Amino acid sequence: MIALGLRLRQLGSEWLTWGDLMALVKFLPPESALLRSMQPEAHKWQLDQYLLAEMSDCLRWLVWAKSEDAKHGRNRPEPIPRPGLESNRERVGTAMRVDRMNEFLGWGD
Numbered sequence: 001m002i003a004l005g006l007r008l009r010q011l012g013s014e015w016l017t018w019g020d021l022m023a024l025v026k027f028l029p030p031e032s033a034l035l036r037s038m039q040p041e042a043h044k045w046q047l048d049q050y051l052l053a054e055m056s057d058c059l060r061w062l063v064w065a066k067s068e069d070a071k072h073g074r075n076r077p078e079p080i081p082r083p084g085l086e087s088n089r090e091r092v093g094t095a096m097r098v099d100r101m102n103e104f105l106g107w108g109d
Contacts, residue, residue: 039082053080 010016069075
């Protein structure tokens with residue numbers, strides 16, 4: 001707030017309404033001290049870190065997919081842990097034929 005020229009004593013005035021304060025807190029920049037204290041791990045991860053982790057996971061999966069282990073469905077690589085995402089549930093679905101997928105998507109010939 002100080003960087004914006006605002007002070008907490010102005011809260012409730014025309015200079016700093018409660019809505020303004022809510023917007024300031026909701027959209028804190030990643031380097032702000034308040035965000036770092038509220039989310040000590042998550043603030044370290046920005047979009048580029050998430051994208052790099054996703055690319056790394058994809059590359060590791062592609063290498064694994066061409067291995068003997070993949071043929072037998074074992075030793076699948078673990079994804080890089082990301083802050084705020086603690087699901088250990090594996091996302092596995094069933095395969096669909098290409099013609100059924102085209103029909104589902106409405107991509108008729």
